[in-house]
Amino acid sequence: MAVHPFTWPWSGIEKEGDEYAIDKSGNKYHLHEAAIRNYSGWKVLYLDNHRIAVEKMSGSIFRTAGYVVIGFILTMVVSVFMLYKKASEGISERQELEKRLRDISITDELTELYNRRGFFRPALHQYHIAHRDKIPMRLYYMDIDNLKYINDRYGHQEGDVAISDTARILKETFRKSDILARLGGDEFSALIKSTEEIDISTRIQKKIDTYNRGEDKPFTLSISVGELSYDHEKPMDFDDFVSMADALMYEKKKEKKRN
Numbered sequence: 001m002a003v004h005p006f007t008w009p010w011s012g013i014e015k016e017g018d019e020y021a022i023d024k025s026g027n028k029y030h031l032h033e034a035a036i037r038n039y040s041g042w043k044v045l046y047l048d049n050h051r052i053a054v055e056k057m058s059g060s061i062f063r064t065a066g067y068v069v070i071g072f073i074l075t076m077v078v079s080v081f082m083l084y085k086k087a088s089e090g091i092s093e094r095q096e097l098e099k100r101l102r103d104i105s106i107t108d109e110l111t112e113l114y115n116r117r118g119f120f121r122p123a124l125h126q127y128h129i130a131h132r133d134k135i136p137m138r139l140y141y142m143d144i145d146n147l148k149y150i151n152d153r154y155g156h157q158e159g160d161v162a163i164s165d166t167a168r169i170l171k172e173t174f175r176k177s178d179i180l181a182r183l184g185g186d187e188f189s190a191l192i193k194s195t196e197e198i199d200i201s202t203r204i205q206k207k208i209d210t211y212n213r214g215e216d217k218p219f220t221l222s223i224s225v226g227e228l229s230y231d232h233e234k235p236m237d238f239d240d241f242v243s244m245a246d247a248l249m250y251e252k253k254k255e256k257k258r259n
Contacts, residue, residue, distance in 0.1 A: 108182040110160060111167035119181030120238075123191045126179060127238045130193055130230065137193050137230040140200055141245035142170070143253060144186040145222035154218050162221060169207045173200065189242070201225045224253040 014022050106118030114122075130137040144166055151159035163186070170188060174180050178192040192200075204225060212220050226249025230241065 111164055111182045113167055113171075113188075114179065114181035116181065116183045119179060119183065119189060119191075123179045123181075123189075124238050126191060126193065127230075127241070131232065131235060134232050135193050137191065138200075139228050139230070139241060139245045140190040140192070141226040141228075141242070141249040142166075142188040142190070142204070143224050143249055145224055145253065145256065146219075147186040150219045158217070158219060161217070162219060165211065165221065166223060169204065169211060173203050173207060189245075201227055222256070224249050224256060226250070226252060 016022055106114060106121075108115040108118075127137070129135065144162060147159055147162060150162050163182070166188065167182060170180055170190065174190050174192065178190050180188070180190045182188050190200075192198075204223060208221055208223060226245045226247070228241065228245040228248055236244075
């Protein structure tokens with residue numbers, strides 16, 4: 001395209017006529033001039049070997065372009081930060097939801113103790129450690145006496161009171177480090193590791209007696225307890241250990257009925 005006359009701004013290249021220019025080394029070039037879109041009055045000079053004269057563009061156009069680039073970069077940084085923040089919040093919310101679901105899956109709703117599933121995983125883990133390291137360990141299998149009678153005579157609401165009050169008494173009796181659970185219905189269990197001789201059954205009975213004297217309830221609370229110490233000289237599966245404690249509990253229940 002033809003070059004229209006204008007003030008020559010490029011240093012190092014001298015214009016010769018309207019269509020040619022020569023640089024300091026004597027190289028002669030054919031000229032092509034093009035206006036820069038959206039920037040009135042600014043032009044770029046193209047040489048026929050694809051070189052470009054840029055001295056003219058070192059002024060306000062570069063400053064304006066620089067502001068645009070900086071603004072674009074800042075926008076991108078803010079956008080990436082907001083996306084990261086939103087993603088992090090989403091991950092945190094998902095993790096919190098997953099934790100809540102896990103807690104629900106292993107917790108008894110009425111008593112807020114472990115349920116059967118919540119009990120067996122940590123109990124089995126502690127059982128294996130105690131067996132390996134020969135740590136004294138005891139299992140308590142407990143059952144509310146006459147819960148069916150309480151439900152039938154006074155309604156399931158009073159039955160729920162008996163269950164939740166039993167759970168509260170057991171929480172007060174056992175330590176936080178002990179694994180305590182409601183296995184279902186009227187059955188509870190606790191696994192403890194201790195080198196001390198602790199009469200848990202007597203503690204429970206004393207708290208039950210205090211409860212029955214002080215609480216204005218239509219029923220009398222009673223609990224049967226089966227207690228079994230693990231014999232490291234006669235190892236057994238954890239399921240068998242639980243079954244034996246359960247059997248001892250039923251022997252205590254039958255003994256109460258005979259008396």
